[in-house]
Amino acid sequence: xxxxxxxxxxxxxxxxxxKKKYCRFKKLGIQYVDYKDAEFLKKFLNEQGKMLPRRLxxxxxxxxxxxxxxxxxxxxxxxxxxxxxxxx
Amino acid sequence: MATANTTQDQKLQSYELMIIFxxxxxxEEYKNAQQKYTNLITSNGGSIVASEPMxxxxxxxxxxxxxxxxxxxxxxxxxxxxxxxxEIQMGRDExxxxxxxxxxxxxxxxxxxxxxxxxxxxxxxxxxxxxxxAEDNA
Numbered sequence: 001x002x003x004x005x006x007x008x009x010x011x012x013x014x015x016x017x018x019k020k021k022y023c024r025f026k027k028l029g030i031q032y033v034d035y036k037d038a039e040f041l042k043k044f045l046n047e048q049g050k051m052l053p054r055r056l057x058x059x060x061x062x063x064x065x066x067x068x069x070x071x072x073x074x075x076x077x078x079x080x081x082x083x084x085x086x087x088x
Numbered sequence: 089m090a091t092a093n094t095t096q097d098q099k100l101q102s103y104e105l106m107i108i109f110x111x112x113x114x115x116e117e118y119k120n121a122q123q124k125y126t127n128l129i130t131s132n133g134g135s136i137v138a139s140e141p142m143x144x145x146x147x148x149x150x151x152x153x154x155x156x157x158x159x160x161x162x163x164x165x166x167x168x169x170x171x172x173x174x175e176i177q178m179g180r181d182e183x184x185x186x187x188x189x190x191x192x193x194x195x196x197x198x199x200x201x202x203x204x205x206x207x208x209x210x211x212x213x214x215x216x217x218x219x220x221x222a223e224d225n226a
Contacts, residue, residue, distance in 0.1 A: 078186065
């Protein structure tokens with residue numbers, strides 16, 4: 001990427017600026033979290049089938065609750081596993 | 089149908105029923121079972137909004153030593169008293185492995201409507217997902 005005449009640095013000069021997390025439901029305007037859509041809910045699970053915390057998913061509290069409910073419903077109806085290995 | 093709510097003497101509520109039948113049912117029995125619960129709802133002052141036989145699907149984990157199940161999904165409007173009766177009937181039915189009745193709020197009804205019409209689910213009334221993605225990358 002760097003041009004030929006740029007000064008070369010040993011370490012990366014880019015300051016480590018993390019991208020701000022956001023609640024995708026608020027951003028996209030999704031109002032209902034569907035328990036039937038297992039593929040979508042998998043975004044909020046780790047490979048063992050456990051729910052991701054808000055710290056990682058970035059969800060607002062309101063939607064984290066709704067996601068949790070939807071995942072639990074999906075598990076009850078055998079759309080998502082309770083426990084598993086290597087889900088993705 | 090949502091507008092009919094106020095004119096009814098008993099307030100109707102939107103629900104969604106999902107049943108997993110055992111996979112051993114024949115095609116005919118599967119249809120009859122669906123018909124049975126449809127009749128049960130309609131004969132008790134409810135109305136079916138949509139019915140969707142999802143057919144044979146793999147279960148995420150075995151239920152009653154079976155790894156597949158016949159799914160049936162239906163959205164209906166009914167007075168609240170119907171649910172209890174439905175649950176009793178479903179509990180007695182040996183061909184049912186799991187069932188769940190979910191109360192739908194107005195967003196859920198709108199969502200299901202869009203889902204049935206096959207509109208991409210990430211698309212919301214407010215804005216499309218791609219728009220936001222593009223904004224993010226900019």
